Amino acid sequence: MTNALEKGSIVAVIGSGAMGAGIAQVAAASGYQVRLFDTRAEAVDKAIADIGKMYGKLVDKGRMDAVDADAARARLAGVASLKDVAGAAIVIEAIVENLDVKRALFADLEGIVGDGCILATNTSSISVTAIAAKLRRPERLVGMHFFNPVPLMALVEVISGLATAPAVADTVFATAAAWGKNPVHAKSTPGFIVNRVARPFYAEALRLLSERAADAATLDAVMREAGGFRMGPFELMDLIGHDVNFSVTQSVFNAYFGDPRFTPSVLQQEMVNAGFLGRKSGRGFYRYGDDAAKAAVLEEAPQARPGAVNISIEPDAKGSVTAPMELRLKEAGFVVKHRDPLPGAGEHEAAAFHCHGAAVFLTDGRTATERAAANKHADTVLYDLALDCAGATRIALARADQCSDSAYHAVVGLFQASGFAVTRLDDVPGMAVMRTVAMLANEAADAVNQGVCSAEAVDIAMQKGVNYPHGPLAWADSVGLAHIVTVLSNLAATYGEDRYRVSPLLRRKLAGGARFHG
Template sequence: MRRIGVVGAGTMGTGIAQVAAQAKFDVLLYDVDPAALTRALRRVEADLERHVARGRLTREEAAEAVARITTTTALGDFARAEFVIEAAPEELELKRGLFERLDRLCRTEVVLATNTSSLSVTQIGALAGRPERVVGMHFFNPVPAMRLVEVVAGDASGEAALQAAEELARALGKEPVRVKDTPGFIVNRVARPYSGEALRLLGEQVATVAQIDRIARLACGFRMGPFELMDLVGLDINFAVHRSVFEQYFGEPRFRPHPLQERMVKAGRLGRKTGVGWYCYEDGTTVGGPEPARYAAAPTPRVPEVNRVAVLGDPDLADLTASAGYRLVDCCADADLIVLAGPELLEGRQPDPRVVVLVEASTRSTTEMAGRMVNPARLVGYGGIPRVSRRQLVEVAPGLRTDPSATDLAVRFFHSLGRDTEVVADGPGLVAARLLACLVNEAAFALQEGVATAAGIDAAMRLGVNYPKGPLEWADEIGPDRVLAVLEGLQQQTGEERYRAAPYLRKRVQAGLGMRA
């Protein structure tokens, strides 16, 4: 196979044509608009010129790649193609019509692939006389840079066609992941909670936009916070995908869009492309974005009024505490500060009412846990999912009755451990654990429904949206039982169906198994 046809000279079609030409395939690029074809070739030339300037390509290699692309406004020319990838606008009837024509024009052995990101491959190929040769090949933008291709099996897609699509993806330097034909496939479905839950955190005033983005970056390791990412993609596109997935799942509460999205779109605050979204942009630079870590590089000295610290349930945090110059003690009665890695460790303990107690608050609110204390004013919640030792920033969550002096001591204590802090409103999951638990839960639903394998889901999220870990890998690192506890805490407090745990997640916890075993 040496000759590939690409239908559509928009952003995605141009990117696909470029990577195919760079992989030494002859490319036939089609569009009804000759001007679009001219613009496409100019974009390819400009992008390859940037590669030459950076030393990634020679000028001869760039010229050869451009020369391999032939443009046409006649779909009949695809009779010469050996594999066809359609990248037309996301309109079902337009794509169905194209596949009906391509089925007649192309040779019987030619695979017809659609680059749809939100439509059903089965529906797109329904009018083709040989639907067994119709598959999905969902590339990600920008195509030259993104390694993932979701290879989507429609209901009628043949195994030979799917294997051919996977082989072509590898030949283009991409990593294919086999996916069942379901709304959103893997990435556009499993990624929904990242922005969806961030919007709910903002709407509930748990934290500000910059705080949520900073926590996502420094506590979870994401390259971009959810609001930064919405601004980059475009709030109109983000809102449209949320609505599409929500409607295709017949109003499933997990995918419900948030009113803030619609408000921003109607106000024309679409992100970087309009110069204002969740942030403002001047000359491509974000104004008021999340700040980098401060205390990770320069921890403060030990808190003067704290010498002896009891750390229970988290050996890594105990080691951090000792390294910062505190004396570790085993008995809470001897401590100036008590740190408990979970609410269950409060059972049977009544510390000195004057001592500040820090409790990991991802599964229960600080206010609820304070009801077990003689002096609830001295209890402060903190975020420990992921573990404090594995993050640069810790959320601090005072309860409704927490004294400000206790919150201040908690902040200074974590700074002395080399951890930044953000003080957020009280509630199960705080920010980091809430984002991660919802991502894990959606991945568990997808796994349960056979959308892809566990390895495929994790690979798709790492490669398609640059997550630092796959959601199921995260689940096994955190512990599926703790993820389940976060979801149950959220559902108990909010009463919302959107936090119901995937039955598959619950079963794995009951069996004592990880999500990837």
């Protein structure tokens, strides 16, 4: 196993902005001598003072010993010239996102640091291969992508360019772990892991809003309270800034030569054109300010509790996709009886609940209207995926255009009596949580299939880098790869777009009866 850089060795950080200062704070607290450089001397002084204050706050909160805080401060120093980092074991660059500027910096550093010094870039979007290309020894340059705020965010993407020596990447990986981070290895491809795999979280939400599935606040509530995400996609885009989020999407789209999977949203472009950038402009999908009213979340009116519930199960499915919801219904006091599949339904129809004449399916990527027609059963209602059926507080439903009010209201009453707030989405394919999770899993699978990272790495990255409640591949395992592939295939058939093509690795796993984990 490759060892981390020795404690006490010099870590040089170039750039004293939020990222550079955060890296310096973490490295000094971990026992390394830190040399902080910026072209603006006053910025270095401010960063060091601010880091000292942060150590003080950690001491006040009981999260750092006072002696350790003093020692960390003593290990932190500013330098006036690049030449003053000559003795560094590693130099971490955290400057402007510009390829030419980064290349020039590392070219200068090559003439200053020793042969054993590792050169690391904190770039979030520029090819590590391209940054290293003009160096005399490109094998010692590696990506060390931290996430903001650095002291709080656990993830570090360790990015290897085509020329990066494996030993260099392994040393940086071990060093990041020694700093208390969760590092993951990745190959230098557009978006690396997180910025690539996260694209569907925003893209599917924007498409749902464009197709009027529901308003932004309602979709956010479904993603939080049913999907288990810490923030809904629209509030998160408002926090990031639509100019930034749209720019990243454009960058990934262009870098992949127009792959439709990464197509930017016209709606988000309009937000940028209007100057509705989110929190920083006072308006995005939400309004901000002291006088801004809280956006309402749409919920169905209370309905009467129905009687017993039946369930029909496809013979070879064993009720796997409905089992978590069946348990929730039983715990709410419903008697769930098993019966034959719908009369006239196809041989491989999925499991369904039956309530007052309504057939209630977990969404499979088709619309409720399409499923009603296929099954010759007008009173068809779909429910969306929930991260945790036992603990979710909200569920989303969609009704077929043919569905009667009485049948739909009985289904609403069924879920309300089981402790859910019920939100109705318009009848869009795949609903909200299910299509988002399927697309996240699909993108994660493609990243693994293309050798960008391992299945373990992509799940760690998405949990530690953007706080997803599950890694996308572990989530796909729990839903069932067969159902994920079905959802994606049905979305592709409905939209007729390559955007929803199924990853070859998903199909391979399914065909082999395998899972991504275990």
